[in-house]
Amino acid sequence: MEPTIYSRFKELVNNDPDHPAVIDERTCVTYAGLDRLVDTLISRFPSFIPARVGIVMDHSVEMVAALMAVIKSGAAFVAVEPDFPPGRLVTFLVENGVDFVITQEQHACILNDFNRLIIGSDIYVDPALHPLPDRSRADRPAYIIYSTTPDGYPLGVAVGNSQVTHFAEAFRQTYNISGDDIMLQFSACVMNIFIQEVFGALLNGAVVAIPSPQTRNDPEKLVKFIDDQYLTVISGFPYLMQELNAVAALPVTVRLLISSGDVLHAAAISHLLEQVPVYTTYGPPEATVSVTSYCCNTGLVLPDGTFPIGKPMNGTEIMILDDELREVPQGQEGEICLYGDGLADYYTGDHRADLKPFVTIGDGRRVFRTGDIGRQLSDGNYVYLHRKDSEVNILGKKVVTGEVERALRKSDEVEGCTVVHYPDEQGSAYLVAYVVPKTKSFRLSWVKNTMAQYLPAYMIPEFFVLLKSLPTDAAGVVNPLALPVVLKDGKTAI
Template sequence: MKSQTIVNSFEKKVIENEAALAVFDRERRLSRGELSRMADTIAARLPGNAKRIGIILDHSVEMIAAILAVLKCGAAYVPVEPTFPRERIYFMMQDAMVEAVITQEKYCPLVKDIPKIIIERGLTIEENATLPAASCSNEALAYILYTSGTTGKPKGVAVTNANVLHYIGAFQREFQPDENDTMLQYSVCSFDIFVEEVFSALLSGMKLAIPSAADKQDIGSLMEFVRKNHITAISGFPYLLQEMNGLAELPKSLRLLISGGDVLRSSYVDKLINRVVVYNTYGPSETTVCAAYYNCSKGAPLADGTYPVGRPIYGTDIVIMDGAGKEVPQGTPGEICILGDGVSLGYIGNRRKENEAFEHHTDGRRMYRSGDLGYILPDGNIAFLHRKDTQIMIRGKRVEVSEVENVLLQSGMIRQACVCPKTDNKHLSYMVAYIVKKDAAIDLTQIKSYLENYLTDFMVPEFFVELSSLPLNSNGKVDKGALPKVERESVAA
């Protein structure tokens, strides 16, 4: 329905059972009604007619209320983890043209020149808060999520209410959540697994459980939180599942594990699949969380030890195309192209070149060319191969290798640079930066310090190799085969 939005979908759940538990953290538990009123309390403080509001908060019930508050005002939220480098946060806020930021006092220095709404833990709920006048359709933006970009700057993906509701409908159809379910909120707010955790819970009647930062640092503490709070569903990166796979015992409440963000290998879940239902999923942020599901507990890994990414979710189609935009025969590798209501509006700002990935299929539907390569298996499931460009996955997060290279070259300390993606003996990706410094006196510590101001920690290359010059081939391009080999032996994730 054109009138349906995230907010009125949640409010329907409030009307159904206002007293039902909606969200809780280590400090506080909120019913659906209390969560709605806390969102109203925050919304009443937001500037009228604002279109985009930044959110820089610790993970808490107040963070969830802040997100709903922005949506209630008809605006889009722009989520940023406070641990991100300051320059990166500043760029995102400026690029998204945010008009205010909801944050805590301790994070104000991160956004000095932007109006701030301060929300601290333990926020008092106002029973009759007055919301600013606002209107919202399901075609309105819900959020802007930043991903790694080829130009050296992250790019913001614009996702609508309709995109989110399309995905929630597919999630509900596949996983059949109900009021007996509790979803763990484990992901960072700037990744689309967070969208799955939060909105799948709020709009399906599930409870949302938010562990502390300390809980997330230790698998034993995390599983105790899961056990104590009877959590039934966890969505996370393959490496979280890999940790759980090594445990002698799982919390008995768990019924569903969803893996996303990177390749899922059978060795990561070979013990889990006999104890709990495990899904592998696939889908870029540009297509709203997921575009394909595969039930690993009912299926089998491929010959290379990886699981297929499955079949398109409800309301979505996936076609495999060649470079000319023609569908390839079954079993032939090609680019994974996604069609359906989950395809977002594209990238904000002056991103004409990048937005060429969004086009219309011959049947008139909006399509996203993912840049990922895959092929269709005989049973109709899709197998993922790898990126067709330089984008890789590190710790479950997408990294554009060329972005890292561009930031290096923009430092003023590097004359030449070549950042190469590598894979270790456990099939995990890492990066090696080959650099030619402008001045021999420049210390590698200075270079790393610069990168840490502009890149999140997983984007900083693990290895640096200093050279007097980069080897070139006959075409004048870097001869990557002539670069010194740097190999690592993987340790447990």
């Protein structure tokens, strides 16, 4: 029988029950202890056999137990950060039809409209509780991760148990992950790198180490946490690599850095390359975390100062196709398209029909069109060039400018608008909003307050430019080349 996330985890519980599994700044739990916590949570589920379960929790031992409990119950978890704007959070949970939400007391008030399981840090684990049946199946979704359509509407990506176990095995083989490793859990749960940090570790016998939000947001405290907990593997977005690059020296236990979520600039890791192996990866949520891997220490720096994204690593293959879905010759630009075992099962949400990137090509293969433009180098490595649409990464998080524009238009202060992204001198993206005000009494504070009801802080543009009208081309479409460019030097601390 093909393994599931839980069955693979249970093997490790049986093999080494007393090995640490998850550490946070309050406590540590072993593999056996985490398994008992999983059964305890399932015994409290308000729905006997759920299909989808929301998780709105601070990152902690209890959150990881909740993820695994949902999977063991045969359901798929829908995890959302508690600091998501309430309207955005509720919409995503409602559109995915969660049976109930697992949360903590401090977040329960924003979930009054849902059936809730509220848990604390003092969960009583009954030693007399018998192990509950494992209802997980390899062909069922394990989680639904947040995404958006090109127009900025919420969308869920359903990823199966089998895709995650396949990825975890490829992750082990590529980076030699073992029980000797302690891996940092840094990313938000709405990002696919979160899956790598949790299940890339737990399905390979390693330890997941979770810093508090205060530690995560302070580089000095984060480095101390890495040192104190003897971390060996750090994965994160390029901006985290840039922060670590500014540190005098990494703790001696760190053996590996993995950058994901966006292209990696050589300048962001110049000091790190002297200390440890640094890899950059590529992969959308629809491909279960990372598709490719590239070692920067012995690699090529491209003319634009970035690294290639590497070669496929986890059973998902790459083709570069033209608009007619024909493979282009090596070296030519085209759309990065993926096929193989790692592809997601389907989309969820009210706007899933708006997005049809899965196609069948002539030989019958199911192919995912990423919307990314790239090419293949002569050595077989791939290069990411740019997006076809309005998607951009801000602080490692996916942002669709169409969604920002829709939030802007909700303000009574705005007559018209467009949002554009530019790179700063360090290559990091930032947003500029060009606004045609409705009245002369335009107040930016009112506009930002309205946007904050629908968008997290990182999606609100750094700069706002008032215009009498938006420049358009002959077809009446906004011409971005005619907009005044707002420059940023890239020196602002993240």
